[in-house]
Amino acid sequence: MEIKALLKALWRSRTGPVLIAVQIAIALAVLVNIAYVVAGRIEVYRRPTGIDIDNIFWVMSQGFGKDYDQASAVRSDLAYLNGLPGVIAAAASLSLPQTFSGYGLPFSTTPGVQPARVGGRIMLMTDRGLDALGLHLIAGRAPHADATTAPPDPMSAIGRWAPEVAVTQLLATKLFPKGDALGKTIYTGLINKAAKIVGIVERMQAAPAGGPAADFTESVVFVPGMPPGPTALYLVRTQPGRRAEAMAQVEKSLADRVPGRFIARMQTLTETASETRSGLKSSSIILGVVALLVLAVTAIGIFGLAAFNVTTRTRQIGTRRAIGARRRHILRYFLIENWLVSTAGVLVGCVLALGLGAELSVMFQLPRLPLYYLAFGVVVLWLIGLGATLYPARRAASVAPAIATRTV
């Protein structure tokens, strides 16, 4: 009975409620979709890398003199780095993991031109590479190659291709779905080489990514070999808590051990990984701020309208109180009125959100917006509506019955 009177009152002054409902609808669509996009980014941000990031640092040496010899420099540097106190393992690598630069090649299980090829990221490292990254070997052993001379450039380095490799489990399963990859031979496109799989690594994320891209950055082939000169990138893994100490030592004494080179850069892998993810972080923050602002503005709108309703109806409220309505009746009236408006808004909003979600899923190649995001958005907007009406409604409830007898 009360609802009917309420609806009638709403209908009589419908402009305000309609405006609020439309606002709520848009706010819901924006909130739900931002939450979904941001949740996807957080997932990428937090995705396990398989790498012992917090105990690794890297140092890049750059040769330039005529007397600089890459192979002997790398051998001597690795002997030195591996002998440092606190260091578990050090290796030279062609590319720096957890950045977006690197090399990739297509792989297949049979030689020749293959229709179904699987993309793999190449990690070309000297012998202790898996250890230097702290990767978890779940089957077989680390691949080995006799690297006595250094190739002149990255192309030649990959062209030298070792006869044995290790792969991540993800790549192994893609090539050999039956799970019998160990000991099998794989073939590369582009450079026409073959190699035997001697080890399987549980997981390694070459670069942070989500969705279909993650599939590629986590399909890694570990190729043993010496990276080309005159740049030498060393990955060094230390015992927990001893990284800073080892870095200080390296900074002090590495450069002068070999003539004709300088130390171009040194950084913890923790910093590198966080720099690579800074875009993810900042865009999520921007989106989050937008969502919060939309909610704040919507709350202001709801509050403003409710406050206005209370002001214009002061006399009616007084009259209702005078003829026997309790305070809680008045409170309930305004809360229910707002709830009806919010509900109309969220219903329209759900349709809008799904439409926007369909658009976004095409744009960012995301799966369809899951429905529980909608439920979450509906609850949030209901609560915001309730919260924003509470103060005006309580003010309305405190209107004295005597007001009915006065003129404004």
Added chain:
Amino acid sequence: MTRFMLLHDLRLALRSMRHTPVLTALTAGAIACGIAAAMIALTLYHARSGNPIWWKSDQLFAVTLDNRGPPGPQDQFQRHPEYPPFLVTYRDAKALSQSNIPTRSVMMYRSVGIIEPGKPGLKPFSASIRMTTADFFQMFDVPFLFGSGWTRSADDGPDPVIVLGRQLNDKLFAGANSVGKLVTLHGRQFRVVGVIDNWMPVPKFYDLPLNSFGVPEDLYMPFGWTTALQMPNAGIVSCVTPTAKVGSFNELLTQDCVWLEYWVEMPRVAQRQRFQTFVDNYVRDQKQYGRFVRPLNNRIVNVSTWLAMNDVIGEESRLQVALAGLFLAVCILNTLGLMLAKFLSGAPVTGLRRALGASRRDIVRQHLTEVVVVGIFGGLCGLLLSSLGLWAIRTLTYNSAFDNSAERLALAQALSHMDVTMLLLAALVSVVAGVLAGIYPAWRIGRMQPALFLKSQ
């Protein structure tokens, strides 16, 4: 008379705003938030979508040839499988450069090298290098601080000459005129023939898609040194046929692997048709050697088409603009509701004014004035907010330590500064938003029967 009325309206508006400070602040705040969001998104979009060489945009053409192998499942990994590869092979670039149809043409790529300053206190360091043919500088209207580019004959020599970017010149020669000075690079001496002034095309249209928002290289070297010194490629190498393989530098030059950017300048329409025919004939000719197995698909595109093909703007910016638009809509609706509430609560006074002889038009004008004042106030706050927001984005986003700080700053400024167009746009958006939000409430209040208000509530 009109002036007097305007003043009167303004006075009434200010009085009404003072009367309900909280509501006024909320309304202006809502407009400010909406405008700030819209302006931030538009500024970012504007910076990314700009055409950095608009005055020559339809005379400069990127050349792409479709030398991919037969269509296969690998095509589905491409965003636009219909486009040819964006880069060309070494042998095709050499063949294209035989044509004298274009006024200018350039082949180039990004490389790196080690500079030995030979000065106490300055250690050797690595520098990014653009390996390019001589036409680059005139073709892209590169401004020179000192000297100029090299001649075409220097490419073939290759002559030991280089052009420095301004930052590198600052580092090596403290900003002095270094033309004629020597720089040791890869253990070899090169003579400086020119120094480029500040130059930062955003997006870096000639280096897509890898370095859309990258900074120009530290120095420029004649393309002939590519083979003479085996200058490494610091960009993309993509082998586009199943049989191509690169295991050495030499294979990079001979295999069907693309890695070079190729641009031509053709001011006249006739040139463009002739050059397209030349390219198509070349490709047809190559088919007899088993290359270019796909149907003819050689695209010679101007700068704006090129930027669009490379999706420089990106989904993220479009999403931001869409969200900001929705947000502005919410803010306008909000203001509309609040204004309506406010005007209706002031209805008794309005009724009194009507009863005392104010016409409907007077009432509407009075209320519109108030809306515009609130709108302008909100717009100004919005501009302040958006500067704040852009500053925050700049500090948040461009903090990669892989760039040195001066470069980073320049790029960040190019990406997020507000120019005059944007300021005008902001003013327009805020006035339109204010009017959109205010026109209905003002009209509604003007239509009210005065008698209704004069009665007690």
